[in-house]
Structure formats: structure tokens, C-alpha cells
Amino acid sequence: MDNKVRVRFAPSPTGPLHIGGVRTALYNYLFAKKHGGSMILRIEDTDQGRFVPGAEEYIIDSLTWLGIKFDEGVHVGGPYGPYRQSDRKSMYMAYCDELVNSNWAYFAFDTAEDLETLRKQYEAEKKSFQYDCITRNNLRNSLTLPQEEVQKLLADGSPYVIRFKMPAHEEVHINDLIRGHVVVKTDTLDDKVLFKSDGMPTYHLANIVDDHLMEITHVIRGEEWLPSAPLHVMLYKAFGWEDTMPKFAHLPLLLKPDGNGKLSKRDGDRLGFPVFPTQWTDPKTGEVSSGYRESGYYTEAVINILAFLGWNPGTEQELFSMNELIEAFTIERISKSGAKFDLEKAKWFNQQYLRKESNEELATSFQEILQSKGISAEHEKVVHIIELVKERVNFVNELWEQSKFFFEAPLTYDEQVIKKRWKEDTSVHLKSIIEIINNTITHQHEPLHDNVVSYITDNSLNMGQIMNCLRLVIVGAGMGPDLFTIIELIGKDETIKRITKGIETIKN
């Protein structure tokens, strides 16, 4: 590449971005930064019918949250603006005219209904209709109609579209950075609409014009665009822009983990994991779809997870910061086949990043959760609790479940533990332990530990049985960190209260 690398992420504001789109943005970003190039955000809103209010803001906000930054774009401006296709509307017609004048495109007056009935007819004969180099000769367009009639129709303001005149008997060669050499015969391609009757260009036209004008050097996009890549290459040829045509890289798709097919926005929360980076509320239905941010994922984890869905560094390193990804990223190492999202692995990634957090940082995050529950706890104590339960969670919002017994007495007792360990004499021994606690200092856990253990061994009791029952009445379940540390933290009075209540509640 002689010139500076310039890539673009070009979503349509038809709803929230899903993680497949986020990954496309990420790969573009990594590639741009790796080469010291520019990352551009262009909004492709040429379909007025599918426009969803708030979607553009959502896209910007969620990518900002993830740390994917743009050098140019709708929200930051730049020398190649405007960056929203609806704002560039006036410039496309001239390019389309150029194509018509050079005989690369033509006016077509067939109505949508005409074509629809035609499709049905073909279907009835088990054939499929295509507006192409064969059929265009029998349809209502500037290639078949007399000149005067075309002029008249245009002058009358009859609705029309402009179609690309796909040449016959040619081969289009695409050198995809990921897939290698792909050849397609133009005879199999159809005459795509470039300009719609509503005065807007279609994706194909706007995309090529904008990429050219914005001097895009690499088009990195999803594999769903591969079938239209030949058209795009032909458009560059038609415009005479072959010399500066960007290089293409078509990314493998992100697949649904269950069954088949590519992951879509419609998959929502059906699959048990968010498909959107941040929470999204549908402006029409009010339906809320969960996001990674709200589910408690760290941005670093989401980036790391997404980076590894379709790419890997070829080493055994799995944890990568954004900067390390930029350093290691190469298009050559992107895989060709689709990837399924793995929830378990995603959790593991999050856990890895959670463990990198300091107890202080985690305590601060946890304080928010505590406050929302109306619990105020001194910071030092929370830091200590974090230290004790940090290794047991994958997400900050799992902290409460693992530590609630530090803040409130159990309301229920695990049936399994009762069944397995609670014996007839348990209450008697727990009462003795209350006495021991009463007579021991509890602001340190060692003395109490020693005294209770002595009691158990002196009476030839079963260690597991007594300890588990003691844990049961204090914690409510057979889980948690060292029991004596818990007692030390909740204090003598609270401990005795819980044991007493436990004995009464469980009995036999």
C-alpha cells in the first residue's frame, strides 16, 4: 500500500449492532491501527423504510464503550464528510448519470408490481426470474424503448430506477485477502438497481462512490457481501477507478450456537447470551434486549472474546489487551469458516479479566450493588470480603450471591446439607459451640478455630459433620470461604444469633 491505510465501518441504522457487526468494526479498527491508518464511521442510511430512530446513537455509544475509536465519522467529522449517506444524497445522481452516459447503466420503468408478477410466473414454471442481460431485452427500459418514449417518460416524471448494465460473457476476478482468488461469470449476475425511484441510491452505488471519494484502501466486511463483490468490482471498472480500488477481505460469519445459520439481531436473548454490546430498547415495541455491558462483562473481555471468534495469533497466548491485539493482528490469520459463540469460554474470559482487577476496584464496583440493596458497609470490610470471594465469581454481579451471608442472616437452609449432615445430637453440639464462642475472642479467627477443633476432637466427633452444620446455620448453605473468617467478620453477637435461630428453625 503506497498510501496510508483507510478503512471504514459502515453500518445501517436499522437497529442495534449485534456482536457480528461489532467484530467487523473491531477487525477494521485493529487493522487500521496496526498500520497507522484511519478508521472511519460511515452511516449507510439509504433505506428510509428501515431507519430506526436511536440506532445511530446506539452504534456510536456501544463502540465507544468498547474502546473502538474513530478518526473520522458522523460523530467526529473529518475532511471527507459528510459521513452519513442521506447527507450525501445530492452527490450520487451525477455519478449515476455518468454511468448512463457511458452506457454502463440504463433507465428501467418496470414497476415493482410488474416484476413481482414476472417472478411469480417464472416460479410457476419452476424457474427463477432475474433482471439480467437476457431478460432486460424484453422489459421496459431505455435499452428497449424508443428514445422519444424514454424522454417522454422522464419528462412526465414517471417513476424509474437506474440499473447497472452487467456485461455478458465476462469473468470477474476478485482477490480476497481472506479467501484468495474468486472468479465469477458475469452471465450469472443480474442488473442490480443502482438508483431507486425514491431518489436514493442503493447500497451498491453509494458504497462504491463513497469508498472511492473517501479513499478507502481496504474493505473489511462480512461474508454476506461476497456475492455482491463482483458487482462492486465491475462498478469500479465502469467508473474507471480500478487503479484505486480497495482490497477486499470478507470475514467469516458468526453463527448461531444452536442449529444453523448466521447470528442475527432477531436472536435477541433466545440463546442465553446477549447478542448486543449494550442493552437495547426497541423504540416501537418497547422490547428490551440485554447487552454485554449490563450483563457485567468487561469491555476488555468482550473485545478479547470477539477478537478470537475468527482470528487467532498462532501462539498460545489467549489474553490480549486492545494494544496487544493491534500489535498481533493480521488479516492473514483470519479463518475462513464461520464461528459459533461459546458462552462458557466467554465467561472464562470475563473471569480472567475480573481477576486482574484489584480488590479495591472490585470493592468499589460491589459497593454500588450493596447500595442498591440498601446496605451500607465500610469500605475496608468490603475489600476484605472481595479478597475472600474474588476467586469464586466470573462477574461482579455474582459477588452478592457469594457473599450475602456477610451482610445478612440466611433466610433458608440448604435441604441437601440438612439431610446429609444434620443429626439428632447436632443441636446439642451447636449449643456447646455457642458457649465456646462466648468465651473466646472472635476478632481473630485462630483462637476460635483452635477451641472449636479441640471441642470436636476431645469429644471424638466427626469434623465434617459438626463443621458443616455450623456453616449451615451461619451461611445457609454448604459453601463459602473459611468459616472462622466469616465469624470474625460478622462478629460474636451475630454469629450466636444465627446459630440459635438455625437450631430452632431446623430441629429435627
Place this chain on the structure above:
RNA sequence: GGCCCGUUCGUCUAGAUGGCCCAGGACGCUAGGUUUUCAUCCUAGAAAUCAGGGGUUCGAAUCCCCUACGGGCUACCA
């Protein structure tokens, strides 16, 4: 149907120019150890006849062909 892309453990994948691969790692799973418990942690293990079939070759996951299967596209949507 047509066109195009793909196919290594359940999942993500390693595997430049064919031999070091009877295929490696990670997640998950199983077992054992540690622990008063659960989790963590440690150790071990199961798990892909490299989609199948033909070639080429002394030798193929790696090259070629065919088949199957999966996927994408096939709109005046992107």
C-alpha cells in the same frame, strides 16, 4: 433451483514451502488430590479414523479431482 464460500476434539482453534502429527492448546467435561464445605488451585484423563471417496507421492490434515454436508446471496434491504 442458480451462483459463491466453507468443512481438524462438543466449542474456539494450532497445524507456513507434504515427513517433527497414530494431530497440539484453550473452554467445557470426567477422575483424583488439596479444603471442615463449595469455589479456587494442582494432577491425570476422555474427546477429532483431520466430512467421505478417489488419486499424486517413499510419505498427505496439508497438493489435485469427485461427492456429501453446512453456510451465504439470489429485493427499488443493507
